[in-house]
Amino acid sequence: MAQIYKPRPHQAKNKPLLAQTVVGLDHQGRGIIRTPKGVRFVANTLPGETVDVVVDGKYTATLLKVTKPSAQRLKPPCDYYDSCGGCDFQHVDLAAQVAHKQQTVQEMLSKFAGIEAQAWLAPLQADAWHYRRRARLAVHYDRKRQQLTLGFRAAQSKRIVAIDSCLTLAQPLNKLLKPLRDALAKLALAKHLGHVELIEFAQQPAVLLRVATRLEDTDKSQLEAFAQAHNVAVWLAYEHTVEPLMATQALPQYGTVGALLSCQPTDFIQSHRQLSQTMVAQALAWLDIQADERVLELFAGSGHFTIPLAQAGAKVTAIEGVTSMVEQLQQNATVNGVEVDAFCANLEQPWPQQSWGATNYSKALLDPARAGAANAVQEIVKRDIQRVVYVSCAPDTLARDAATHKAHGYVLKRAQVIDMFPQTHHIEVITLFERE
């Protein structure tokens, strides 16, 4: 009789591990258990809990059952919580979420830089639901069923979880989900869409469609009808350009402290509709701007911190890596009646060739992306810059860059978590370094 290879059943390989104790949380918000085969990280578990798990990776295990829950555990209010990969912290009480975020930053600073902040200020918090003003949704059109799915990706997967509503999206965006799905389903373009972005701007919400070719006339009129019916601005992002669906559309705007700024719909804007401005106000307060003081601002975007800094009396030199954002920043300065020197540069490269690198600054503000600012901080510490406010969305790279500050005589005077991404493990923190 022929021998046929039969794989061993999955379960036989991965026998459940029962009654494991969760001893802590990692910086991605996953519970830590110590199994006979080593440490494993388990999503959706909390310190102190007893859990049954199945090991499914070299470093991970999947939760089967919580047998003794933590007092901090909540029933997640979102219907999509179990399948959607968006909010991985909804099962945690909000105060515990924020405490964990602060503890994570403290641990990273201590472990990688040997630093303790002289003062931790109470976390900055605002709306914990319907706060998010930008989201990227996945789109798939099933040609056989002629059905369009619009939703978020499942955790660690390409599968799309169809959603009709989202508890963290700003309400003007949340209300668009169903009509947008119905409108997209009618387009010839639907078959070619991979994802769509929703952004809440000051004037009206925007829908950004990434497209490869020009729209067919019927698609254009369908989208115009949708835009008018729901007071939405539709933008089309081609490979190298972004165009409004209707010629009458003005550039989108977002608010910062004391100003409204224009940007392209593809440009970065901060996530939380309220805390983005609270964060700017805190940075201004910590920098303690004096009239005509020279301030160097790095990773400036389209001027979210720059324009308020200049309005507070600083002579700001702002550096940003995207040319169109630098141009936009200059225009935002002109429209708001302030002078700013803005330059386009890759901050991962050394500064000596840059004209602005030779100027003397007394203070600096940095707001890098997750990669941090390794090179920029190396350059800052060579100069006579007394005070640095560093805003970070990645505690690991913040800790690395804090070590550079420490090695050059800077002290971490203050730190404060900004709860920019409630219901998720993502962390935003503002720090103040001073040279002693």
Ligand SMILES: C[S@@+](CC[C@H](N)C(=O)[O-])C[C@H]1O[C@@H](n2cnc3c(N)ncnc32)[C@H](O)[C@@H]1O
């Ligand atoms: C976290 S965003 C902050 C933007 C702005 N400060 C704000 O609050 O809207 C980081 C900014 O850094 C810019 N950036 C990222 N890497 C860069 C690099 N290597 N050199 C220069 N700019 C960079 C991005 O284009 C983005 O605008």
